[in-house]
Structure formats: structure tokens, C-alpha cells
Amino acid sequence: MKEATRFEPPESVAGAPFWAATRDRRFVLPWCVACGRPHWFPRDLCPHCLATELEWREASGRGRVYSVSVMAKAANPAMAGREPYAVALVDLAEGVRMMTNVVGIAPDEVTVGAPVTVTWERLGDGRHLPLFRPSTAPGTMDSPAPPGASSRSNA
Amino acid sequence: MPDRTLRGQAAIVGVADAASADGTLAGTVRRLQGQMIAEALDDAGLALGDVDGLFVNDSPGWAPSLELAEYLGIAPRCTDSTQTGGSSFEVHVEHAAAAIAAGLCDVAVTVYAATPRSDRARGGGYRSGQTVGATATAEWELPYGLRMPLGAYALAAARHMHAFGTTSEQLARVAVDARRWAAMNPRARLREPITVDDVLASPLQASPLRTLDCCLVTDGAGAVVLTSADRARDLRRPPVFVLGAGTCHTHAMISQMPDLTVTGATVSGAQAFAMAGLGPTDVDVVQLYDSFTITVALLLEDLGFCPKGEGGPFVAEGVLGPGGSLPANTTGGGLAYTHPGQFGIFLLVEAVRQLRGEGGDRQVEGAEVALAHGSGGVLSAMATVVLGTEATR
Numbered sequence: 061m062k063e064a065t066r067f068e069p070p071e072s073v074a075g076a077p078f079w080a081a082t083r084d085r086r087f088v089l090p091w092c093v094a095c096g097r098p099h100w101f102p103r104d105l106c107p108h109c110l111a112t113e114l115e116w117r118e119a120s121g122r123g124r125v126y127s128v129s130v131m132a133k134a135a136n137p138a139m140a141g142r143e144p145y146a147v148a149l150v151d152l153a154e155g156v157r158m159m160t161n162v163v164g165i166a167p168d169e170v171t172v173g174a175p176v177t178v179t180w181e182r183l184g185d186g187r188h189l190p191l192f193r194p195s196t197a198p199g200t201m202d203s204p205a206p207p208g209a210s211s212r213s214n215a
Numbered sequence: 216m217p218d219r220t221l222r223g224q225a226a227i228v229g230v231a232d233a234a235s236a237d238g239t240l241a242g243t244v245r246r247l248q249g250q251m252i253a254e255a256l257d258d259a260g261l262a263l264g265d266v267d268g269l270f271v272n273d274s275p276g277w278a279p280s281l282e283l284a285e286y287l288g289i290a291p292r293c294t295d296s297t298q299t300g301g302s303s304f305e306v307h308v309e310h311a312a313a314a315i316a317a318g319l320c321d322v323a324v325t326v327y328a329a330t331p332r333s334d335r336a337r338g339g340g341y342r343s344g345q346t347v348g349a350t351a352t353a354e355w356e357l358p359y360g361l362r363m364p365l366g367a368y369a370l371a372a373a374r375h376m377h378a379f380g381t382t383s384e385q386l387a388r389v390a391v392d393a394r395r396w397a398a399m400n401p402r403a404r405l406r407e408p409i410t411v412d413d414v415l416a417s418p419l420q421a422s423p424l425r426t427l428d429c430c431l432v433t434d435g436a437g438a439v440v441l442t443s444a445d446r447a448r449d450l451r452r453p454p455v456f457v458l459g460a461g462t463c464h465t466h467a468m469i470s471q472m473p474d475l476t477v478t479g480a481t482v483s484g485a486q487a488f489a490m491a492g493l494g495p496t497d498v499d500v501v502q503l504y505d506s507f508t509i510t511v512a513l514l515l516e517d518l519g520f521c522p523k524g525e526g527g528p529f530v531a532e533g534v535l536g537p538g539g540s541l542p543a544n545t546t547g548g549g550l551a552y553t554h555p556g557q558f559g560i561f562l563l564v565e566a567v568r569q570l571r572g573e574g575g576d577r578q579v580e581g582a583e584v585a586l587a588h589g590s591g592g593v594l595s596a597m598a599t600v601v602l603g604t605e606a607t608r
């Protein structure tokens with residue numbers, strides 16, 4: 061089945077710099093100038109110390125799977141045709157956790173603790189959605205998931 | 216440490232709930248709310264005119280307590296629209312007990328009704344027209360297609376399995392024992408016995424959770440009436456005292472939960488027990504929010520009924536079922552009785568009935584202390600209420 065267009069997330073004021081960077085497939089994280097800690101999801105103040113001076117730094121794009129669940133059915137029409145697919149929480153090297161999909165591997169082969177690297181899926185409006193693929197898998201950071209990799213049957 | 220100022224100051228004096236074996240209820244949400252309030256007040260021997268505290272979490276509009284009070288034609292002097300999802304009603308009991316103890320109101324009502332099963336058949340409820348707003352969830356989670364709320368609990372289950380070796384077989388026993396209780400509840404939606412193998416053979420929905428690991432979707436409604444301990448003793452039914460209560464919420468989105476294997480029940484439960492001057496071994500019957508089988512395992516650990524990480528082996532022993540050492544979810548729970556989206560009101564209603572000795576075939580003999588624990592959102596908002604009979608006050 062042809063993959064439907066992804067749900068295009070709304071863009072908050074705090075998240076706008078993140079989304080802008082994704083147009084160039086750059087992965088950036090908000091860091092607090094006052095306490096020197098990153099946070100996720102992007103806010104317009106630091107959730108650790110409430111300071112408002114933040115700066116965006118290039119992220120490593122590397123992390124580990126904290127948990128993963130394979131959706132046997134699509135969550136919504138925008139995901140129809142992709143099932144089964146892996147939704148994961150990934151702990152980034154910088155110390156923050158984000159929700160994502162792990163692609164480029166059969167979804168039921170994604171394991172907790174596995175090292176992963178960011179990859180991008182283009183959204184209809186030119187932004188990119190950060191996804192992750194196994195760090196040991198072939199391909200470059202900019203390559204999309206191999207065709208069909210996310211539609212392998214989940215036995 | 217919390218002091219014990221609230222212990223036994225307020226009592227639940229009236230309860231009502233509605234559910235049916237076919238999963239549907241007639242009437243609108245508003246009518247059901249009104250009917251539940253009327254039944255719970257009648258149970259107590261009180262009337263609508265006695266109600267001066269209104270606690271309600273959900274509404275079609277922006278102000279739940281304002282809108283419901285207007286609909287009922289009452290003017291409460293104590294108002295609370297706290298919305299923590301399925302645990303709202305346990306939070307309401309905590310807040311109502313405090314309000315009653317402080318003299319802010321004399322008679323408090325918390326109420327819930329939802330008709331998701333009928334709404335689906337009709338092609339929409341009052342939530343169906345809502346579009347996705349520019350929320351953090353929409354921006355940072357929705358694009359990834361996590362089925363909600365199922366997928367959030369699946370992530371917790373997967374992490375628990377990784378961390379502690381918990382198995383699907385162990386968790387399945389929660390669903391099996393729920394059916395054994397439901398078999399004794401004529402209003403329960405699912406009364407056919409099942410086996411662990413049945414659960415493991417049911418379709419995978421979001422790994423590792425399968426269909427029979429998941430709660431129902433039914434219509435349902437309920438209400439609880441509270442008043443002061445002194446006034447409670449003059450009413451129609453034996454009072455059930457609020458001995459302890461506690462709340463803790465740790466996140467709204469599952470991606471922000473600090474540790475997927477530890478819930479805020481560690482805090483809410485410890486506070487409720489400390490206030491009550493009791494511990495897990497004092498509890499005769501528990502009503503634990505069973506949105507999914509994993510939820511029960513997490514709550515048993517976090518409330519101290521078993522050590523962290525041992526929820527799987529603990530439930531696998533069959534302790535939760537009829538005749539077990541920790542009778543749990545004696546209606547059949549959200550897995551087998553009813554689950555209209557927010558199950559917390561039913562936990563309180565059944566806990567009260569057990570302490571009054573009204574459990575019928577499923578009565579836990581000699582129950583004096585009950586614990587009701589709600590979980591709202593996606594393991595987000597935890598609220599514990601410890602209840603007891605006159606003998607325990």
C-alpha cells in the first residue's frame with residue numbers, strides 16, 4: 061500500500077527553531093544558558109531552572125532505544141499502510157528523551173537498548189520529521205529508510 | 216510527612232453506578248449524571264438541596280462544575296473542576312474530604328458519565344467534533360502514530376519486561392482473574408471465563424499488549440456523595456470513612472514520564488497510607504485502575520503490595536482473584552465489568568459496597584479496609600484513597 065502523508069505537526073513558538081533547522085535536516089536541541097542543561101520537548105523557558113535565555117545547539121543525533129512498541133494497526137489514517145511500525149522512546153546522548161519511529165529495520169527486531177542514529181522523513185511542507193535507524197545499519201544519516209522496511213510482517 | 220488531620224474526618228455516604236452487560240446505557244451524558252447523583256443521594260438519604268459541594272472533571276465546554284451546576288440548577292459554595300482523567304474521582308474525594316474538614320462544604324458530590332459505546336454506534340459523541348489543537352502532544356508525539364492510550368501502556372510494558380523480566384504470561388493472569396470476578400457480576404460486560412492461553416492467543420495490538428490485555432469500551436456512569444463523619448452517622452447507610460488520600464502526577468505525555476516503570480503511585484500511596492496510619496498488609500480488598508494488565512502490575516509495586524519489579528510474578532500467583540490473598544477489582548474491573556474512558560468512579564463505588572458488605576456473591580468476607588487507586592492520562596496522574604469501616608476509624 062502506498063504510504064499516506066504523515067500528520068504534519070503544528071509548530072509552537074518554542075518549537076519553531078527546531079522545525080526551521082529540520083528544513084536543512086539539521087537536528088538541534090534547546091539548551092539553557094543559565095544552568096547549562098538541554099531539555100526536550102522545546103519550551104520557551106528552561107524546565108530545570110525557569111530561566112528564559114536558551115540557545116540551540118547541534119545535536120549528536122545518536123541515542124539508545126529506551127522502550128519500543130510495534131503498532132499492529134495504524135493509529136490514524138495518516139499512518140495507514142505503514143503498519144506494523146515501531147514507535148519508540150529514544151534517549152539521546154545529550155540526556156533527553158523523545159518519541160520517534162525506528163525505521164530501516166523490521167519493527168519487531170527493534171530492541172530496548174539498541175543504539176540508533178537520526179534519519180529524516182520529509183513532510184509535505186518542507187520540514188523534516190526526525191526518525192531513527194539502527195546505528196549499525198548501512199546507509200548515511202541522510203538516507204531514508206529502505207523501501208518496504210517498515211511494512212514487513214510482524215510474525 | 217503528611218499529618219493525619221484528615222483521617223476519618225469525612226465519609227462516603229452514598230454511591231451509585233450504572234453499566235450494562237451489553238455495554239450500552241440509554242440517555243445522554245447529562246441525564247446519566249443527574250440520575251447517578253439522584254441515586255447516590257437517595258442511597259445516603261439526602262436530597263439535591265443538601266449538596267453544597269460539586270466536583271466534576273469533564274464537560275462539553277470549558278468549565279465542568281459551572282456547566283453541570285447550571286444544568287442541575289444548584290449553586291454550590293464549594294466547586295472543583297479538577298481534571299486528571301481516570302483518577303479525577305479519587306482526587307475529588309481527597310479534595311472533598313479536605314473541604315468538608317475545613318468547613319468549605321457539608322455535602323459533596325463527584326459524578327461521571329460517558330457513553331463512548333453508544334456514541335460510536337451513532338457516529339460521534341460530544342468529543343467527536345474536536346479537531347487537533349496546537350498542543351505539545353500534537354507537535355511532539357502525534358506524528359509518530361502511537362495508538363492512544365494503548366501504545367503508551369505498551370511502551371511501559373515493554374520497558375518493564377526489559378528491566379525486570381516480566382512476561383506476557385504473567386500479565387495475562389490479571390485479565391484471567393478479572394473475568395473470574397466478572398462472572399459473579401450480572402452487569403459485567405465480559406463474564407465468560409478465559410485462560411492465560413486465551414490472552415496470549417488474542418490479537419497483538421501494540422506489542423507486547425494484546426486485545427485481552429486491554430480494557431473495554433462501554434457506556435458507564437457513577438456518583439459518590441461525601442459528608443462529615445458526624446453527619447454521616449445519621450444517614451441511611453453505614454458510613455465509609457476516608458482514612459487517607461494522596462495524589463501525584465508526573466507528566467502528561469508518555470514521552471515525558473521520568474521512568475516508565477515507576478508511577479506517581481509511589482508518592483500518592485505512601486501519603487494515603489501514612490495519613491491512614493495503615494500499610495498494604497492492612498488492606499482487605501483493592502480496587503486498582505486496570506486500564507491494561509500492565510497498569511495493575513505497576514500499581515501493585517508502587518503501592519507497596521510487592522517489591523518493585525515483582526509485579527509480574529506477584530499477579531501470576533493468582534492472588535488477585537476470588538479466594539486470593541489480595542482480592543482485587545471485584546466487579547471485574549475495567550477489563551471485564553465496564554470502562555467508559557475514565558474508570559475511577561467505579562473503583563470508589565465498589566470499595567464502598569465491599570466495606571458495607573453489599574458485594575453479594577463477590578463479597579470479600581469481613582472487609583474493613585479498602586484501597587481505591589485511580590490512574591489518569593497515560594500513567595500520568597495517580598490518586599490513592601484508603602477507606603475504612605466505623606471499626607477502623
Ligand SMILES: [Zn+2]
Nearest residue numbers: 092095106109
Ligand atoms: Zn536552566
